[in-house]
Amino acid sequence: DELRSLQLEWTFEPAANFSLSASGRTIHLEPNALRAGTDYDVKVSAQSDATYESRPVGLASDVIRISALQSELVVAIDGGDDRRVPEGTALTLDAASPSHDPDTGRRLEHFTWYCDPYAEPGEPPNESLGGCEARGPALANAPRGLLVAHIGPPALRAGSAVRLRVRGYAGNRSAEAATILRISPSETPAVGMGVGVGAARGVVN
Secondary structure (H helix, E strand, C coil): CCHHHCEEEEEEECCCCCCCEEECCEEECCCCCCCCCEEEEEEEEEEEEEEECCEEEEEEEEEEEEEECCCCCECCCCCCCEEEEECCCEEEEECCCCCECCCCCCECCEEEEEEEECCCCCCCCCHHHECCHHHHHHHHCCCCCEEEEECCCCCECCCCEEEEEEEEEECCEEEEEEEEEEEECCCCCCCCCCCCCCCCCCCCC
16 A cells, blocks of 8 residues: 555656656656667656655655667668679669668668679689779769669679678768679570572573
8 A cells, every 4th residue: 555655757857859658667668769879867756655664755766877879770782682683784773772770760861882802702703704993983973872883894794793882871870781793694695697698590592
């Protein structure tokens, strides 16, 4: 009976801009209720008109600090992290659509693309088949998360592979994703035309 008369009051400093659901001795905060990167002093005050050994319990309080940490950014490239691309393909890599900030739900707006030669573990990259040196202009012109590149000679030839990385930014946070492009022979069927030459004989009277 003495515990039922206990009344709790919860306060946040700085004041939290959200609806606080308090029930008895616990509080419940919805996801993203606290502002990322902010420290909160949470105070609980208890007041009761109950008595203990014939003396009033009175008022008591306690304070704890909660640090709302910033989440890691979600950076991804549509289509997976390993793909085969036919030589001669016009390819668009999209990191803008799936990448976002979990703390705000907003998409990222700033990206930087990188290109690395790639080979299977234990094998050196085959530079004779082409690599990253000709990808510079496309990488530099893709700050919004969309990379458009033409796959083919002289930059990349069938049998070569590169690892394309993208780093997305939000304030002082950044995260990275990568995809491996394996260049396969062109899927365009070869078209051949045969020309036959025959001799026509005529009889003139």
